[in-house]
Amino acid sequence: MEHRTMRAAVIDGHGPADTLRVDRLPVPEPGPGEVLVRVGAAGINAIDWATRAGQGVGVPSFPAVLGWDIAGTVAAAGPGAGRFAVGDPVYGMPRFPALAGAYAEYAVAPEHELAPIPAGLEPVAAAALPMVVLTAWQTLFGIGGLSAGQRVLVPGAAGGVGHIVVQLAADAGAEVIGTASARNRDFVLSLGAKEVIAHDMVRDVKDVDLAVDPMGGAEFFRLLDVVRPGGIVVTLKGEGPDHRRVAEQHKARAGFTYVQPDAAVLERAAPLLASGRLRPAVERVFPLEEAAQAHALGEQGHVRGRLVLDLS
Numbered sequence: 001m002e003h004r005t006m007r008a009a010v011i012d013g014h015g016p017a018d019t020l021r022v023d024r025l026p027v028p029e030p031g032p033g034e035v036l037v038r039v040g041a042a043g044i045n046a047i048d049w050a051t052r053a054g055q056g057v058g059v060p061s062f063p064a065v066l067g068w069d070i071a072g073t074v075a076a077a078g079p080g081a082g083r084f085a086v087g088d089p090v091y092g093m094p095r096f097p098a099l100a101g102a103y104a105e106y107a108v109a110p111e112h113e114l115a116p117i118p119a120g121l122e123p124v125a126a127a128a129l130p131m132v133v134l135t136a137w138q139t140l141f142g143i144g145g146l147s148a149g150q151r152v153l154v155p156g157a158a159g160g161v162g163h164i165v166v167q168l169a170a171d172a173g174a175e176v177i178g179t180a181s182a183r184n185r186d187f188v189l190s191l192g193a194k195e196v197i198a199h200d201m202v203r204d205v206k207d208v209d210l211a212v213d214p215m216g217g218a219e220f221f222r223l224l225d226v227v228r229p230g231g232i233v234v235t236l237k238g239e240g241p242d243h244r245r246v247a248e249q250h251k252a253r254a255g256f257t258y259v260q261p262d263a264a265v266l267e268r269a270a271p272l273l274a275s276g277r278l279r280p281a282v283e284r285v286f287p288l289e290e291a292a293q294a295h296a297l298g299e300q301g302h303v304r305g306r307l308v309l310d311l312s
Protein backbone atom coordinates (compact mmCIF):
# COMPACT_ATOMS: atom_id res chain seq x y z
CA MET A 1 0.00 0.00 0.00
CA GLU A 2 2.65 2.53 1.05
CA HIS A 3 4.36 2.46 -2.36
CA ARG A 4 1.17 2.97 -4.34
CA THR A 5 0.36 6.32 -5.87
CA MET A 6 -2.86 7.84 -7.18
CA ARG A 7 -3.98 10.68 -9.41
CA ALA A 8 -5.24 13.75 -7.55
CA ALA A 9 -6.17 17.33 -8.47
CA VAL A 10 -4.10 19.58 -6.22
CA ILE A 11 -3.49 23.26 -5.56
CA ASP A 12 -0.09 24.61 -4.56
CA GLY A 13 -1.59 27.81 -3.19
CA HIS A 14 -4.77 29.88 -3.43
CA GLY A 15 -5.68 31.25 -6.84
CA PRO A 16 -7.93 31.14 -9.90
CA ALA A 17 -9.41 27.97 -11.38
CA ASP A 18 -6.27 27.09 -13.37
CA THR A 19 -4.40 26.77 -10.07
CA LEU A 20 -5.78 23.21 -10.08
CA ARG A 21 -3.39 20.67 -11.56
CA VAL A 22 -3.26 16.88 -11.60
CA ASP A 23 -0.35 15.16 -9.86
CA ARG A 24 0.50 11.78 -8.39
CA LEU A 25 0.37 11.49 -4.61
CA PRO A 26 0.81 8.53 -2.27
CA VAL A 27 -2.41 6.63 -1.62
CA PRO A 28 -3.42 7.63 1.94
CA GLU A 29 -3.66 4.98 4.66
CA PRO A 30 -6.78 4.66 6.80
CA GLY A 31 -6.25 5.40 10.49
CA PRO A 32 -8.27 4.04 13.42
CA GLY A 33 -12.00 4.06 12.62
CA GLU A 34 -11.35 5.11 9.04
CA VAL A 35 -11.80 3.43 5.68
CA LEU A 36 -9.94 3.90 2.43
CA VAL A 37 -12.41 4.68 -0.36
CA ARG A 38 -11.70 4.08 -4.05
CA VAL A 39 -13.39 7.26 -5.23
CA GLY A 40 -15.60 6.70 -8.27
CA ALA A 41 -16.85 10.27 -8.44
CA ALA A 42 -16.43 13.52 -6.51
CA GLY A 43 -19.04 16.27 -6.35
CA ILE A 44 -17.97 19.89 -6.80
CA ASN A 45 -19.53 22.42 -4.43
CA ALA A 46 -19.45 26.20 -4.14
CA ILE A 47 -17.26 25.89 -1.03
CA ASP A 48 -14.66 24.07 -3.17
CA TRP A 49 -13.99 27.03 -5.47
CA ALA A 50 -14.27 29.46 -2.56
CA THR A 51 -11.62 27.44 -0.69
CA ARG A 52 -9.42 27.25 -3.79
CA ALA A 53 -9.60 31.06 -4.05
CA GLY A 54 -8.74 31.54 -0.36
CA GLN A 55 -12.27 32.58 0.66
CA GLY A 56 -13.56 29.27 1.99
CA VAL A 57 -12.30 27.02 4.75
CA GLY A 58 -8.71 27.12 5.96
CA VAL A 59 -6.08 25.08 4.08
CA PRO A 60 -3.41 24.01 6.59
CA SER A 61 -0.71 23.08 4.06
CA PHE A 62 0.02 22.77 0.33
CA PRO A 63 -0.16 20.95 -2.00
CA ALA A 64 -3.77 20.40 -0.96
CA VAL A 65 -6.49 18.16 -2.42
CA LEU A 66 -9.89 19.89 -2.44
CA GLY A 67 -13.38 18.40 -2.44
CA TRP A 68 -15.69 16.86 0.18
CA ASP A 69 -18.36 14.90 -1.66
CA ILE A 70 -17.24 11.36 -2.43
CA ALA A 71 -18.94 8.28 -3.83
CA GLY A 72 -17.04 5.05 -4.32
CA THR A 73 -16.28 1.67 -2.85
CA VAL A 74 -14.49 0.67 0.33
CA ALA A 75 -10.96 -0.46 -0.58
CA ALA A 76 -9.54 -1.13 2.90
CA ALA A 77 -10.41 -0.66 6.56
CA GLY A 78 -8.23 0.90 9.23
CA PRO A 79 -7.81 -0.48 12.79
CA GLY A 80 -11.17 -0.88 14.51
CA ALA A 81 -13.24 -0.01 11.44
CA GLY A 82 -15.83 -2.70 10.78
CA ARG A 83 -18.99 -1.01 9.61
CA PHE A 84 -18.35 -1.71 5.92
CA ALA A 85 -16.84 -4.60 3.98
CA VAL A 86 -14.28 -4.15 1.22
CA GLY A 87 -16.23 -3.49 -1.98
CA ASP A 88 -19.24 -1.84 -0.31
CA PRO A 89 -20.52 1.24 -2.18
CA VAL A 90 -20.40 4.27 0.15
CA TYR A 91 -20.85 8.02 -0.07
CA GLY A 92 -20.62 11.03 2.17
CA MET A 93 -19.14 14.44 2.97
CA PRO A 94 -16.40 13.42 5.38
CA ARG A 95 -14.46 15.71 7.70
CA PHE A 96 -16.06 19.01 6.70
CA PRO A 97 -14.91 21.73 7.42
CA ALA A 98 -11.47 20.05 7.65
CA LEU A 99 -10.13 18.98 4.24
CA ALA A 100 -11.29 15.60 2.92
CA GLY A 101 -9.26 15.23 -0.29
CA ALA A 102 -12.15 14.12 -2.52
CA TYR A 103 -10.56 15.08 -5.87
CA ALA A 104 -8.41 11.94 -5.89
CA GLU A 105 -8.60 8.29 -6.82
CA TYR A 106 -8.49 7.37 -3.11
CA ALA A 107 -9.60 9.19 0.02
CA VAL A 108 -9.67 8.15 3.66
CA ALA A 109 -12.75 8.94 5.70
CA PRO A 110 -14.11 8.22 9.19
CA GLU A 111 -16.45 5.30 8.59
CA HIS A 112 -19.20 6.83 10.76
CA GLU A 113 -19.41 9.78 8.34
CA LEU A 114 -20.19 7.52 5.36
CA ALA A 115 -23.47 5.88 4.34
CA PRO A 116 -24.26 3.04 1.93
CA ILE A 117 -25.11 4.30 -1.56
CA PRO A 118 -28.84 3.65 -2.09
CA ALA A 119 -29.59 0.88 -4.57
CA GLY A 120 -29.78 2.00 -8.18
CA LEU A 121 -27.72 5.16 -7.72
CA GLU A 122 -24.60 5.42 -9.92
CA PRO A 123 -21.44 6.93 -8.34
CA VAL A 124 -21.76 10.15 -10.39
CA ALA A 125 -25.32 10.72 -9.10
CA ALA A 126 -24.38 9.75 -5.54
CA ALA A 127 -21.40 12.13 -5.54
CA ALA A 128 -23.71 15.03 -6.38
CA LEU A 129 -25.67 14.55 -3.17
CA PRO A 130 -23.98 14.56 0.25
CA MET A 131 -23.24 18.24 0.87
CA VAL A 132 -26.46 19.51 -0.68
CA VAL A 133 -28.68 16.88 0.96
CA LEU A 134 -27.08 17.53 4.37
CA THR A 135 -27.39 21.30 3.93
CA ALA A 136 -31.00 21.10 2.77
CA TRP A 137 -32.02 18.64 5.48
CA GLN A 138 -30.32 20.54 8.30
CA THR A 139 -31.86 23.80 7.01
CA LEU A 140 -35.44 22.55 6.51
CA PHE A 141 -35.95 19.97 9.23
CA GLY A 142 -33.27 20.98 11.74
CA ILE A 143 -33.03 24.75 12.08
CA GLY A 144 -36.15 25.51 10.04
CA GLY A 145 -38.47 23.02 11.79
CA LEU A 146 -40.51 22.66 8.59
CA SER A 147 -43.97 21.11 8.72
CA ALA A 148 -46.54 20.24 6.07
CA GLY A 149 -48.59 23.10 4.71
CA GLN A 150 -45.95 25.78 5.31
CA ARG A 151 -44.73 28.14 2.60
CA VAL A 152 -41.03 27.98 1.73
CA LEU A 153 -39.05 30.44 -0.42
CA VAL A 154 -36.00 29.01 -2.18
CA PRO A 155 -33.82 31.58 -3.99
CA GLY A 156 -31.53 29.87 -6.51
CA ALA A 157 -33.91 26.91 -6.72
CA ALA A 158 -32.09 25.32 -9.68
CA GLY A 159 -28.69 25.37 -7.97
CA GLY A 160 -26.96 22.63 -6.03
CA VAL A 161 -28.55 23.32 -2.65
CA GLY A 162 -31.71 24.84 -4.12
CA HIS A 163 -32.77 21.88 -6.26
CA ILE A 164 -32.60 19.56 -3.25
CA VAL A 165 -34.33 22.03 -0.90
CA VAL A 166 -37.23 22.30 -3.37
CA GLN A 167 -37.65 18.53 -3.63
CA LEU A 168 -37.38 17.82 0.11
CA ALA A 169 -39.72 20.67 1.06
CA ALA A 170 -42.32 19.72 -1.56
CA ASP A 171 -42.10 16.07 -0.53
CA ALA A 172 -42.73 17.13 3.08
CA GLY A 173 -45.96 18.82 2.01
CA ALA A 174 -44.74 22.42 1.88
CA GLU A 175 -45.76 24.96 -0.73
CA VAL A 176 -42.54 25.96 -2.48
CA ILE A 177 -41.77 29.19 -4.30
CA GLY A 178 -38.44 29.15 -6.15
CA THR A 179 -36.40 31.80 -7.90
CA ALA A 180 -34.53 30.95 -11.11
CA SER A 181 -33.41 32.29 -14.47
CA ALA A 182 -35.83 31.75 -17.35
CA ARG A 183 -33.97 28.69 -18.65
CA ASN A 184 -34.50 26.90 -15.31
CA ARG A 185 -38.19 27.70 -14.83
CA ASP A 186 -39.58 24.39 -16.10
CA PHE A 187 -36.82 22.47 -14.32
CA VAL A 188 -37.74 24.01 -10.96
CA LEU A 189 -41.44 23.35 -11.52
CA SER A 190 -40.57 19.72 -12.31
CA LEU A 191 -38.93 19.47 -8.86
CA GLY A 192 -42.24 20.21 -7.17
CA ALA A 193 -42.24 24.01 -6.83
CA LYS A 194 -45.68 25.58 -7.01
CA GLU A 195 -44.36 28.85 -8.39
CA VAL A 196 -41.13 30.06 -10.01
CA ILE A 197 -40.21 33.75 -10.13
CA ALA A 198 -37.18 35.73 -11.33
CA HIS A 199 -34.41 36.26 -8.75
CA ASP A 200 -35.18 39.96 -8.33
CA MET A 201 -38.91 39.40 -7.72
CA VAL A 202 -38.56 38.05 -4.16
CA ARG A 203 -39.70 41.43 -2.79
CA ASP A 204 -43.20 40.65 -4.12
CA VAL A 205 -43.46 37.41 -2.13
CA LYS A 206 -45.31 37.50 1.19
CA ASP A 207 -46.32 35.28 4.13
CA VAL A 208 -43.50 32.76 3.84
CA ASP A 209 -42.84 30.52 6.87
CA LEU A 210 -39.25 29.64 5.93
CA ALA A 211 -36.93 31.48 3.53
CA VAL A 212 -33.50 30.11 2.63
CA ASP A 213 -30.78 32.72 2.06
CA PRO A 214 -27.98 31.43 -0.22
CA MET A 215 -26.57 34.91 -0.87
CA GLY A 216 -25.96 36.59 2.49
CA GLY A 217 -25.25 40.30 2.90
CA ALA A 218 -28.21 42.58 2.17
CA GLU A 219 -30.23 39.65 0.80
CA PHE A 220 -30.74 38.25 4.31
CA PHE A 221 -32.42 41.49 5.44
CA ARG A 222 -34.52 41.66 2.25
CA LEU A 223 -35.86 38.19 3.01
CA LEU A 224 -37.07 39.34 6.46
CA ASP A 225 -39.80 41.28 4.62
CA VAL A 226 -40.95 38.10 2.93
CA VAL A 227 -41.52 35.95 6.02
CA ARG A 228 -44.70 36.17 8.09
CA PRO A 229 -44.55 36.95 11.84
CA GLY A 230 -42.96 33.95 13.54
CA GLY A 231 -41.33 32.80 10.31
CA ILE A 232 -37.60 32.20 9.86
CA VAL A 233 -34.87 33.21 7.40
CA VAL A 234 -32.10 30.61 7.41
CA THR A 235 -28.91 31.93 5.87
CA LEU A 236 -26.21 29.71 4.38
CA LYS A 237 -23.66 32.52 4.40
CA GLY A 238 -22.85 33.09 8.04
CA GLU A 239 -24.70 34.79 10.86
CA GLY A 240 -24.12 38.55 10.97
CA PRO A 241 -24.05 40.48 14.28
CA ASP A 242 -27.37 42.22 13.45
CA HIS A 243 -29.28 39.21 12.15
CA ARG A 244 -31.17 38.29 15.32
CA ARG A 245 -31.86 41.86 16.41
CA VAL A 246 -33.24 42.96 13.02
CA ALA A 247 -35.20 39.72 12.68
CA GLU A 248 -36.85 40.43 16.05
CA GLN A 249 -37.85 43.88 14.82
CA HIS A 250 -39.63 42.05 11.97
CA LYS A 251 -41.19 39.62 14.49
CA ALA A 252 -39.27 36.93 12.61
CA ARG A 253 -36.43 34.58 13.50
CA ALA A 254 -32.89 34.31 12.12
CA GLY A 255 -31.16 30.98 11.54
CA PHE A 256 -27.81 29.88 10.13
CA THR A 257 -26.87 26.50 8.70
CA TYR A 258 -23.25 25.41 8.77
CA VAL A 259 -23.40 21.97 7.19
CA GLN A 260 -22.05 19.03 9.19
CA PRO A 261 -21.25 15.45 8.19
CA ASP A 262 -24.13 13.20 9.27
CA ALA A 263 -24.45 9.69 7.87
CA ALA A 264 -27.81 9.24 9.63
CA VAL A 265 -29.35 11.98 7.48
CA LEU A 266 -28.01 10.32 4.33
CA GLU A 267 -29.55 7.04 5.50
CA ARG A 268 -32.88 8.76 6.16
CA ALA A 269 -32.78 10.17 2.62
CA ALA A 270 -32.13 6.72 1.13
CA PRO A 271 -35.80 5.69 0.68
CA LEU A 272 -36.51 9.00 -1.07
CA LEU A 273 -33.58 8.42 -3.42
CA ALA A 274 -34.39 4.77 -4.04
CA SER A 275 -38.01 5.60 -4.89
CA GLY A 276 -37.14 8.58 -7.12
CA ARG A 277 -38.89 11.09 -4.84
CA LEU A 278 -35.50 12.79 -4.52
CA ARG A 279 -33.33 13.01 -7.63
CA PRO A 280 -29.94 14.69 -8.03
CA ALA A 281 -29.43 16.78 -11.16
CA VAL A 282 -25.93 16.64 -12.64
CA GLU A 283 -25.41 19.34 -15.24
CA ARG A 284 -22.04 18.09 -16.43
CA VAL A 285 -19.44 15.44 -15.63
CA PHE A 286 -15.73 16.23 -16.03
CA PRO A 287 -12.68 13.95 -15.94
CA LEU A 288 -10.24 14.71 -13.10
CA GLU A 289 -7.89 16.36 -15.59
CA GLU A 290 -10.56 19.01 -16.25
CA ALA A 291 -11.13 19.98 -12.62
CA ALA A 292 -10.00 23.52 -13.48
CA GLN A 293 -12.61 23.83 -16.26
CA ALA A 294 -15.26 22.49 -13.88
CA HIS A 295 -14.39 25.13 -11.27
CA ALA A 296 -14.40 27.86 -13.93
CA LEU A 297 -17.89 26.83 -15.02
CA GLY A 298 -19.20 26.44 -11.48
CA GLU A 299 -18.04 29.78 -10.21
CA GLN A 300 -19.97 31.57 -12.96
CA GLY A 301 -22.93 30.85 -10.68
CA HIS A 302 -25.49 29.34 -13.04
CA VAL A 303 -25.03 25.60 -12.82
CA ARG A 304 -28.22 23.53 -12.74
CA GLY A 305 -27.80 20.98 -9.95
CA ARG A 306 -24.22 19.88 -9.48
CA LEU A 307 -20.98 19.37 -11.41
CA VAL A 308 -19.19 16.08 -10.79
CA LEU A 309 -15.65 14.73 -11.39
CA ASP A 310 -15.58 11.18 -12.75
CA LEU A 311 -12.65 9.24 -11.27
CA SER A 312 -13.69 5.76 -12.37
Ligand SMILES: NC(=O)c1ccc[n+]([C@@H]2O[C@H](COP(=O)([O-])OP(=O)(O)OC[C@H]3O[C@@H](n4cnc5c(N)ncnc54)[C@H](OP(=O)(O)O)[C@@H]3O)[C@@H](O)[C@H]2O)c1
Pocket residue numbers: 045046047131132135155156157158159160161162179180181182184199214215235236237238257258259260298301302303304305
Ligand atom coordinates in the same frame (compact mmCIF):
# COMPACT_ATOMS: atom_id res chain seq x y z
N1 LIG B 1 -23.52 27.23 5.13
C1 LIG B 1 -23.50 26.03 4.59
O1 LIG B 1 -23.43 25.02 5.26
C2 LIG B 1 -23.56 25.90 3.08
C3 LIG B 1 -23.68 24.63 2.49
C4 LIG B 1 -23.78 24.55 1.10
C5 LIG B 1 -23.74 25.72 0.35
N2 LIG B 1 -23.58 26.92 0.95
C6 LIG B 1 -23.56 28.17 0.19
O2 LIG B 1 -24.84 28.34 -0.36
C7 LIG B 1 -24.72 28.99 -1.62
C8 LIG B 1 -25.46 28.16 -2.66
O3 LIG B 1 -24.75 26.94 -2.84
P1 LIG B 1 -25.02 26.06 -4.12
O4 LIG B 1 -24.18 24.86 -4.01
O5 LIG B 1 -26.47 25.91 -4.33
O6 LIG B 1 -24.44 27.03 -5.24
P2 LIG B 1 -24.60 26.89 -6.82
O7 LIG B 1 -25.11 25.56 -7.18
O8 LIG B 1 -23.31 27.32 -7.42
O9 LIG B 1 -25.70 27.99 -7.16
C9 LIG B 1 -25.98 28.20 -8.50
C10 LIG B 1 -27.36 28.76 -8.58
O10 LIG B 1 -27.37 30.12 -8.11
C11 LIG B 1 -28.43 30.74 -8.76
N3 LIG B 1 -28.35 32.20 -8.78
C12 LIG B 1 -27.63 32.97 -9.63
N4 LIG B 1 -27.86 34.28 -9.37
C13 LIG B 1 -28.74 34.33 -8.33
C14 LIG B 1 -29.37 35.37 -7.61
N5 LIG B 1 -29.15 36.66 -7.87
N6 LIG B 1 -30.23 35.05 -6.61
C15 LIG B 1 -30.48 33.77 -6.30
N7 LIG B 1 -29.91 32.71 -6.96
C16 LIG B 1 -29.05 33.00 -7.95
C17 LIG B 1 -28.39 30.18 -10.15
O11 LIG B 1 -29.70 30.22 -10.69
P3 LIG B 1 -29.97 30.48 -12.27
O12 LIG B 1 -28.93 29.74 -13.02
O13 LIG B 1 -31.36 29.94 -12.42
O14 LIG B 1 -29.85 31.98 -12.42
C18 LIG B 1 -27.90 28.76 -9.98
O15 LIG B 1 -28.95 27.82 -10.07
C19 LIG B 1 -23.24 29.14 -1.89
O16 LIG B 1 -22.83 30.43 -1.53
C20 LIG B 1 -22.60 28.14 -0.96
O17 LIG B 1 -21.31 28.48 -0.59
C21 LIG B 1 -23.48 27.03 2.31
